Structure formats: structure tokens, C-alpha cells
Amino acid sequence: MYMHGTNVGETRTMEQGIRNKFAYLAGLFDGEGNVTYKKYWANKPHGRYKCWRIQMEIVMTDKPTVQWCCDTFGGNLREKPRREHKMQYRWRRGFRDAYKIAKVIQPHALTKRIELTKIINHYEKTNDKEIR
Secondary structure: OOOOOOOOOOOHHHHHHHHHHHHHHHHHHHHHEEEEEEEEEEEEOOEEEEEEEEEEEEEEOOHHHHHHHHHHHOOOEEEEOOOOOOOEEEEEEEHHHHHHHHHHHHHHOOOOHHHHHHHHHHHHHHHHHHHO
16 A cells, blocks of 8 residues: 555555545545546657556645645645635645556545546556566
């Protein structure tokens, strides 16, 4: 299991607490999150080729909740000011960090389960190719 700054597996109570945090994060993603898994054309100095965009993010106006994501699972809190609306706070994890988190929250997810599974499959297929 993956969680920023923890030594997972010490006690059974700790394990249950960590599972609860993963389930809570899965719920946040189902309601407030966005999962991006797509291939796009990029113009680079050496030509034009396809690149992957793999990321997970939560955007909310409740700063303590977004800060909890940063403190618990790593990453940074970004502010997005909006003229006539409340400040938005953003937490984002990309590529392999998104894969590690997707693996542990996917069993708890409902609406984002398919997108999380795509991220997991992407990296597990890549790892299979590297092993062979």
C-alpha cells in the first residue's frame, strides 16, 4: 500500500486506519475528482509525436480537505483564484504517483473505477514488457 510518509504494516489497527483513508480518498475522487488518461499529439523540438497524459486531481473550495490529501498522499496544494467565486484548491498526482494511488483506491471507487483501472493496466502492462 502507498501512503506518503508512513510505514505501512505495523499493526492491525493501523492497517484498518490506512484502508479507511484510502476509502475516503476514493469517495472524494468519485465526487470531486478528475482522472485523465489520454494520448495526445505533442510538438517537441525533435518533432511531433504522441505523449501520454496520466493524472488524478481533486479541485474543491474546502482547503482543509485538499490539504489533507497533500499531507496524507504527497503532492502540493495549488490555489486557483476566481474573480467572483470562492478560491479553488487543487491537488494533483501524475504518472507513477497516480498509478500508486490508483492501485489502492480502485477497489473502493464506484464512478471513477473504470478510469482508475485504465491507469493501473497501463503501468502493469508496461512493467510486464520491461521484465521480458
